[in-house]
Amino acid sequence: MIALIGSGNVAAWIAHRLRDSKEFRIGQVYSRNIDHARRIADRVGAEAIDRMEDLSREASMYLFSVSDDAYRKLLPQIPFTMPLALHTAGSVSQQVFAGYAVEYGVLYPLQTFSENSVYEGLQVPVCLETDHLGASLDSVERLAAALSEQRCRMSGHQRTVAHLAAVFACNFSNAMFTIASDILQENGMSLDLLRPLMQQTLDKLDVMSPRQAQTGPAKRRDDRVLHNHLAALDDPIQRDIYRLISMYIQIQNDSGNEDK
Ligand SMILES: NC(=O)c1ccc[n+]([C@@H]2O[C@H](COP(=O)([O-])OP(=O)(O)OC[C@H]3O[C@@H](n4cnc5c(N)ncnc54)[C@H](OP(=O)(O)O)[C@@H]3O)[C@@H](O)[C@H]2O)c1
Incomplete structure (x- = not known):
C-alpha cells in the first residue's frame, strides 16, 4: 500500500496513473486540508487524512509530493521510521529523508502539471535517483514503470x-x-x-x-x-x-x- 503525502498537481497525476494499477494501491492521501486530501483519495478509494500522526505504519511506500519547503515541517511529525520514502521534487535533495526513512530516493516527473491538465497521451519522463535504495529498488522501478513509459536514472546533481x-x-x-x-x-x-x-x-x-x-x-x-x-x-x-x-x-x- 502507498501513502501519498500531498494533494496538489503532481499528486493528482500520480493518483490518476495508479488508479487502475493492480500492483500499486494508494491507501492513504494526506493534506493539511482534508477537503484537498478527499478530492484525490475519493478518486482512488483511499482514506483521506489531515494529520501526519494518522499516517499508517502499514504502507510499503511513502510518496511525498508537497511544496519544497514543507518537508522540514512534515517529516518530524511522523511518529515512526518509514521503510521507504520517495519525493517528486526537481530541487530537493534526497537527503531530506535521512533519519526519517530506511531507504529513500527521488521520482521526479519532468513535465508541467496544472490543475486542469489533460493527462491522456501525456508523455512524462520520470527521473529516478536510486542510490539510497536497497531491497526496494525493484519495486521503485516497477512503480516508475506504472507511472510512465519513459524512465531514466540520474544523480542528484543531474x-x-x-x-x-x-x-x-x-x-x-x-x-x-x-x-x-x-x-x-x-x-x-x-x-x-x-x-x-x-x-x-x-x-x-x-x-x-x-x-x-x-x-x-x-x-x-x-x-x-x-x-x-x-x-x-x-x-x-x-x-x-x-x-x-x-x-x-x-x-x-x-x-x-x-x-x-
Ligand atoms: N507542478 C509541476 O509541474 C511539477 C512537475 C514536476 C515536479 N514537481 C514537484 O512536485 C512537488 C509538488 O508540486 P505540485 O505542483 O503538485 O505542488 P502544488 O500543486 O502546489 O501542491 C503542493 C502540495 O503541498 C502541500 N503543502 C504546501 N505547503 C505545505 C505545508 N507547509 N505543510 C503541508 N503540506 C503543504 C499542499 O497542501 P494543501 O493542499 O494543504 O495546500 C499541496 O498538497 C514539488 O516538489 C514540485 O517541485 C512539480
Missing part, C-alpha cells in the same frame, strides 16, 4: 541541472507567452493568432537545434525594429526582458557559438 534547464524551457517560455498574450489583448487581439507560430517554434526543433532555429530582428541586427519595439513597450520589466534577451541572441549569433 536532476537539479535538468530542473534548471526545465525552468528555461517551460516556465520562462510560458512567461514569454504571457507577455505576448497581454500585448495582443491590450490591442484587441488574442493569443490564438500566434498559435501556429508557437507550434512551429517547437516543431522546427525536430529538424534543427534551437540555435539554428533562431530568427527575428535581434538575430538580423535590425536596430530600427528593436528601437521601435522597445519604444512600444510601456512596462519597464517587459522592456528589460526584451533588451536582455535580444542581447543574448546577438551575443550568441556574434560568437558563432556552435551547438555543443
